[in-house]
Amino acid sequence: MTSAPALDERLPDRLTWWDTTWRVGLALLLGLVFWAFTAALVFPDPDQEPETWRGLWLVLVDPLLGLVAAGCLLLRRRWPVAIATITTLLTGASTVAAGAQTIALASLATRQRWREILPVGALTVAAGLFSARIIYPEPGTDSLPLWAEALVNVLVVGIIIAVGYSIGSRRALVRSWVERAQTAESEQRARVAQAQTAERSRIAREMHDVLAHRISLVTMHSGLLSYRQDLPEDERRAAVTAIDSNARAALTDLRAVLGVLREDDEGSPLRPQRTLADLPELLDDVRSAGTRVSLGEGGPDLTTLPETTSRTAYRVIQEGLTNARKHAPAATVTVHLAGRPGSELEVTISNPRSLNRDADPVPGAGVGLLGLSERVTLAGGRLSHGWHGDEHRLAVWLPWAS
Known part of the structure; x- marks a missing residue:
């Protein structure tokens, strides 16, 4: 037996419109922070004229790709691996997309499937190195070596995955609590139904034991009146009297049975049964x-x-x-x-x-x-x-x- 969750019961895997809205808003906010940090790092001198294609890319293309990545978050529950891969590839050419990619990677980690997490994590590190070395290289010669930059990316990606994995563990725990509550509720309903069935069976047995005896007497005398038209008047009156007395006795016994079956607050029967x-x-x-x-x-x-x-x-x-x-x-x-x-x-x-x-x-x-x-x-x-x-x-x- 299964039970449907109550209307006010919050399941850990169910998202409302507000849950989706604030996640997309957070992705855009993170992307804007990354974009501002990249702009300040790549073009530190405001009086310096930026390269034409990098300036246009940073101002026009980068935000547009970031909006595309944020829109992809709406489909991450349906295609988690595909959306995480797409947003990761977009981060190679857009810093604004890094916010959506962070949310998508954390969401993928909540599934707690390492065969999905490890490839996307490695792709994230590679996309970060591509963006830092090719699209937005740091000016000057004092930039970090490749191995150090890769190590920093691995640490950042590891933190994101750890946060998502812990969220997934908490969701699994809450889900188990909800399932246990639903199972306990279903078992309780089953016990109630079983108790009702047992009570009905008890009532049926008591009714049969009490009434079958009386009704059989009524049936016997009524059958005698039906088939014996030549009965003397005194025997006919005796049969009618027996029918009347047994019918009244059946009603009395019926009241007694119902009185026994109805118990008071202390659980004791209201009337004793026959012994x-x-x-x-x-x-x-x-x-x-x-x-x-x-x-x-x-x-x-x-x-x-x-x-x-x-x-x-x-x-x-x-x-x-x-x-x-x-x-x-x-x-x-x-x-x-x-x-x-x-x-x-x-x-x-x-x-x-x-x-x-x-x-x-x-x-x-x-x-x-x-x-x-x-x-x-x-x-x-x-x-x-x-x-x-x-x-x-x-x-x-x-x-x-x-």
Whole structure:
């Protein structure tokens, strides 16, 4: 995942119109200083008549070539090596162009590529010697020897390259900071999106666990009213009452789920979720809907069972009863609890095949066991389900801390 930089985020490689303007202005200013220094050095006596061609060259051609070199700076980002080479060649015939060539050479050095810097640097030294020896030679016989003048040019060029190289290092550092900030921002957005997805999945699991049980009861009674037109009035009223009570209970459970999912500022749930302490109420609701349920005798003492394990076990039993009512109507469902502290809590829900093979199956989303398996895995337990002969068995083992 990538992110675009913010509007107020300053990237080190991005130039504004002002950045370009002051660079061109600085190049012209440096060129003017070099031109004045050259004029004073080559023609020290104001009363002396300068040579015709050198005077015309210094006054007319030199500034014109300097303006051309300054204009080339506008393209140095697109063709850095070519522009640095062109401005360097122009410095061999124009002192005003030396200002633009200084900016171009420093800009080339910011790229930190020695295979580009060294040839242009050598060409700069050669162009400086050509200008000083051929175009504007110093009058008199006390001028520096060639090797000394070359050494001075090498030192000046080395300083320019060092400054440009340090600017390039700083830009690379700032660029890495910007990339790290963008990466951190992208990762933060990814974590937020992942948290939102996880929260949606949690809500979906809670809604399924809570509402599937109630809605299956409503579906069963409404189906009974649809297909049994010969029901006695008292049974019809009982079915309508069951539909009404389960619909109201579904709304109540829905409010409870939403209350649990909404947490206060301290992070504690607003309402407790159902645990195995509410198992008798769950079994009574199932029996009132017409499903025969038997709870195994000799169950363990659940007072020391951790709340999270108890809540997961309650959801397992609720899902098992819902699936049994959907896929094996009129069959007897057996719920068995076993285990002890320091070991595991074993929850088993078993039922034979449906005794009423003509009944239409209750539609389902097909994700109940998948969500239940995920819930059990997150709790550190194991889940197994399938047919063993003519009996379907859903078994879950959950850790029971001592």
